[in-house]
Each structure stands twice: as structure tokens, then as C-alpha cells.
Amino acid sequence: MDMNVELAYQTYRKLLFSIAYRLLGTVTEAEDVVQDVFVSLHAADPDSIDNMKAFLGRSVTNRCLNILQSASRRKETYPGPWLPEPLYGDSGSGSEPGGRIELEEDIGYAYLVMLERLSPLERVVFVLREAYGYEYEEIGDMIDKSPDNCRKILSRSRRKMSDAGYTEALPDERKQAIVLQFVAALRQGNIPEAINLLADQVVIVTDGGGKVKSALRPIAGIGRVGAFIRGIAAKETFSHGVAPVSVNGETAMALTRIHLPQAVWCFELDQASGKIVKIYAVNNPDKLIRKYKNV
Known part of the structure; x- marks a missing residue:
């Protein structure tokens, strides 16, 4: 690898991966985008690039935007809900379904789910402005829009995210405690105790x-969700192995069988009641069994 390309890779790879992962919601595609950008950098004459960070950010953004526009059509025919691919961290227990990717900041799972409400352009503008503080002129150059147009897109994106309940919440120790109680209850076979930790509108x-096999539509309400969990327990799914796992910087739950991941559950807490109000159950094996390399 050229010395200038190697230096750029070491300097910006984590930033570029975090941008790509926020935009795409998939680890594999984010890794591929970053790799493709650095491969193409060889042909771009690195010595002639005045602002390497801006060049790489624009390259990653353009590739992600193309993928998002194509993915939005694929998701229309996706069987059931599409959830982001979990990004595993280090809980210190060694129980992660895959390896880990180290980032300088956490990217909350519920945040990624809410980003799915945005159009590809809205998602790009929202992420670049809100998460990375890009100026409207910089964003406009990346997506071929005027600064005023970018402001309007951001306003629309913020409104959609607000309607979805998005808040810039800090890591919640109370949430970690509730999730650990939930996992412990399932592990002990105490299903009533686990259900008692759910909000009525879960x-x-x-x-x-x-x-x-997964539900093709969201299951809503304490009655139906409780019945769903009791049904899983009756099949002894929880008895094969449940454990806390670090996902997107938060405590989640992994379901395993013969030491292989069967599902990862991520949680969202109701701030008023302090109970679990959303459960995102990732069962798709393509999003579970991976060996992640450090980025």
C-alpha cells in the first residue's frame, strides 16, 4: 500500500466506518464501502488531494447513498421487518456472537432503527450534520444540493426522527440494570418476572x-408479547442459553444453541415507567454469525 494511502487508512478508517455504518445499518456493507474507497484512492493520485478527510468522506457518502437508494427497493420485498445488523462490543464475558469492532463512539441500536424512517437523502443529511457536524456547504457538495436545500432536508429529517421518539439520550445505567434482570429471569425460567419488566405498550x-421463522409484523401489547415470550419458553429456547452481550454500546441479550448464536435482542426503555417498551429481535443468521475484524 502506498505510504500516503496507508497513512490515510490508519488516520480515517474508524471515522469512515462509523459514517458508513450509520448510513447503511449493516457492518459488512460498511466495511466493503471503506475498503472500496481506499482501493480507489490508489488510482486517484493521493498526492494531488488537498483535503484527504473531505475527499474520503465524500467518497464514502456517495457510495453509501447509491447503496441506500438500491436497498430501499430491496427492503420493500424483504420478508417481514428489516432490522440493522448488530455491532458487537466487548462485554468482558467472551459471549459475543462474533468478534468486535472498536469505534471511538457508540452508535445506539434504537437510533439506527429510527434512521430507517428517513429517505436516503434525509438519512445522509441528518447523519452528516447531527452526528459529525458537517457544514451545509460541505454536505451540499457531497450530494449535489444547495445549502438551503440541505437545511430543508435536515428540518424534515429532524421532524421525522422526533415523531419516532428520537432523543439524544446518554447511556442509561437503569436500562442496563433492567435488561440484566430480564436476562436473569429468562435464564432462571422465571417467565412471570421477565414479563413484569415489560411496559404495557411493549x-x-x-x-x-x-x-x-419470525413474526412478519410487530407484536404489540403486554398480552400478546407476554404470550409470545411464554411460547418461546415452552419450546425451551431460553434454556439452551441466554446471556447479556454488548451491542452498539448497550447491554443486549444473546440466545445461543450449542454455542452458536440464534438471536440477539436489543431493548428500548420507556423513560416514564422504567420498563422495556421495545424489543428488537434479530434472528436473521446473516446478521449474527460473523467474525468481525477490528476497524
């Missing part, structure tokens, strides 16, 4: 990708 969303 919703569970499952993503099997058409490869694993």
Missing part, C-alpha cells in the same frame, strides 16, 4: 430475513 419486532 412492542417486539423480529427480523428473520425469510431464513428463520
